[in-house]
Amino acid sequence: GAVVSQHPSRVICKSGTSVKIECRSLDFQATTMFWYRQFPKQSLMLMATSNEGSKATYEQGVEKDKFLINHASLTLSTLTVTSAHPEDSSFYICSASAGHGTGNTIYFGEGSWLTVV
């Protein structure tokens, strides 16, 4: 079946530095990718929608200058947390859809645990 891979699975960075997380669709072309954030024991909150070749669409309250999203190819989207602070520590997970239509099965990556110290 479809596979979405996310890297790194765990990352620790110093406060003030930037960290990049990659999301790849391994056996299908993902026209749309989504980035979610999940705090401990909470549900997933959508951060942004990433469309190949165009700017990402951010959800209300998400700082686009802090969370940079690039979707340069049909198989890769990246999330860069810029000038990270401890409050950015969280579980970030991406998902990918093979088409634009509603209802396409959406597959998730393994997630990335970010710890900012």
Add this chain to the structure above:
Amino acid sequence: AQKVTQAQTEISVVEKEDVTLDCVYETRDTTYYLFWYKQPPSGELVFLIRRNSFDEQNEISGRYSWNFQKSTSSFNFTITASQVVDSAVYFCALSTPEYGNKLVFGAGTILRVKS
């Protein structure tokens, strides 16, 4: 507006018991899709099922079964003869044309299966 409610925060059962996880959704769209995902302690989300609004037929997959009832806007998930490996957080989610292909998640239900 789209909303998914999973009223059960946490459920504990003993192995081999049957357990039902509830999911109630809200949407004004007549076309929509419902999903269930499993999130084990490692964090990844495992896709379990997708159901469109025009297909009310219940589905069974091994020990898993789903009951979709449009009359009550519910899409409940039952695990028969639960096993310890079923312990995880289970999320119900909704996508609608109005909201693109974005998933709106419920709060999740923590399932603990004890041996």
